[in-house]
Amino acid sequence: METLPNCDRWSELPMDLLRCVFERLSFVDFHRAKMVCSTWYLCSKQTLGPRYGSPLLIMSQEEGSYRLYNPEEDRVYEAKSNYRFLGSSGKWFLIVDSRSDLYILNVFSSERIRLPPLETVKSSLYKLERLGGDKGLFIEREATFSKGLCLATKDLRAVLWVDEKKRDYVVVWGFEACPYLRFWKKGDVRYREISTHGDVRYQSLNNMVLKGYSLYVQTEWSSIRHLVLSGRDIFEDVWTIYWPQMRTDVLFGTGVYKVSSYSNKMAVTTSGELLMVKTKAYESTSERHRMFHLYKRLDNKFIEVDSLGDEALFLDLGITVPADHTLGIEPNSIYFSCDEHFVHKRVSCIDICVYNLATKTIKRFPSLSNLKLKDAQWFLPS
Structure with missing residues (x-):
């Protein structure tokens, strides 16, 4: 059997072998691997790799380290960094x-x-x-x-x-x-x-x-x-x-619930319309719930709307994008992570979820429940 090249000559690996490796990589590993050298980058362009553009999470932990989470793979990637993340595009x-x-x-x-x-x-x-x-x-x-x-x-x-x-x-x-x-x-x-x-x-x-x-x-x-x-x-x-x-105590259901956290965020749709989004977490002795209300700018006022149509709102980014089932981007949904980002004066309410406006149901991610997170943000790699 022919021996493989030395580790300092990875660029000389046979293209067929490289393609076999690339086809088996996860999303994050695929994009890390294609940056090794120009040959590997060229091979990545010729390989049917993981789907590109699915929503990802970057998460900050108490000790200052960061992790990436891919919901489609339900996998957490370690990332060693001393940086503080301020925003993304x-x-x-x-x-x-x-x-x-x-x-x-x-x-x-x-x-x-x-x-x-x-x-x-x-x-x-x-x-x-x-x-x-x-x-x-x-x-x-x-x-x-x-x-x-x-x-x-x-x-x-x-x-x-x-x-x-x-x-x-x-x-x-x-x-x-x-x-x-x-x-x-x-x-x-x-x-x-x-x-x-x-x-x-x-x-x-x-x-x-x-x-x-x-x-x-x-x-x-x-x-x-x-x-x-x-x-x-x-x-x-x-x-x-x-x-x-916005008010901090509101009527919800048949009684008054205590608002444990709330936020007031802006967003811009794909067509350039301005949205205001109110989100509140309610708590009673027996349950905890989160609700979202959307308001769209019409001339010099805001009117409440109940649907995003065939778009999804990424509240961390302040934008909507077209829904895409192949990428796991759900229509008429709000991707949410926490009330405020990187606020050191008080504890942010971390609540990583996807809220469906039509059914008013929330999807959360149980595999993240044991992580001690300081902050989390959704982002779109494409």
């Missing part, structure tokens, strides 16, 4: 490392794109200064004042959009305690500031959606701003609309 994730530097990371190939330092902000009003070493602390000062606001990268919130074909990138970030947003596009050498128009301050940087160059952000007084970031030097305000605050 396809297989690309926006991450911050232990030095408080931002990167865009391909979660399968480990390809990284380094972004400018956080303090590289183009602004005539505010200055962001890094406070030494790996402390993850910054001071933001107004131009005319010596005192400033102390900020930490654990309070950093961000969204990401990647155009895979054009290799174009857009990033929007801000600190939880600071009402100012910054954005970056491919080719920029520094971040640009989004004006707050005087009295308009941002309520929570957890409630942002970025789809292409369109940014949707909720403000402190419950208005929603739609901005377009495609200009080279400026951004454009498209519209602002009011969204009322």
Whole structure:
């Protein structure tokens, strides 16, 4: 029998043998293997591999490690990382490392794109200064004042959009305690500031959606701003609309249930319509339930709707996508993971599930029940 090449010559393996190996790999292993070398990548293109584009979960554990979960395989993959994941677009994730530097990371190939330092902000009003070493602390000062606001990268919130074909990138970030947003596009050498128009301050940087160059952000007084970031030097305000605050105790069924957790999220449909989604977890002495309510923007108001049609809503991403049974994307369903992501001030309610709007039933994943999770996010690798 002919002996196999040495381990440093994996690229010389016979193509027929490689194809046999690739056909037996799981989804994640398949995409890891095709990054070994150019020969393996070419072989992956000639192989009928696992279905591409099925929903996946990235999960953060208490000790700081991460895992990937594929619901179709019902398999958890270990991932050693010191990164903190801020947002995702396809297989690309926006991450911050232990030095408080931002990167865009391909979660399968480990390809990284380094972004400018956080303090590289183009602004005539505010200055962001890094406070030494790996402390993850910054001071933001107004131009005319010596005192400033102390900020930490654990309070950093961000969204990401990647155009895979054009290799174009857009990033929007801000600190939880600071009402100012910054954005970056491919080719920029520094971040640009989004004006707050005087009295308009941002309520929570957890409630942002970025789809292409369109940014949707909720403000402190419950208005929603739609901005377009495609200009080279400026951004454009498209519209602002009011969204009322939600109650924390509501009637449910035949009695009053205590709301144990609730959230208020935005999403954008495939056709570009804005959705607001209220989700509440109810508890009584005998049961726990979760409900979702959808509201669609119509002119300058919101109307409640009861269906997504032949689309699925990924609430973590803030987008809807066409349903696809071959990829396990269920129609008229909401993919949900937790109320708020990476919130260190309180414990987030982790509840990984798929909610069917037509039947009002919830599908959960028992194999994840024993994992001590700090956070989880759905993402779509395609």
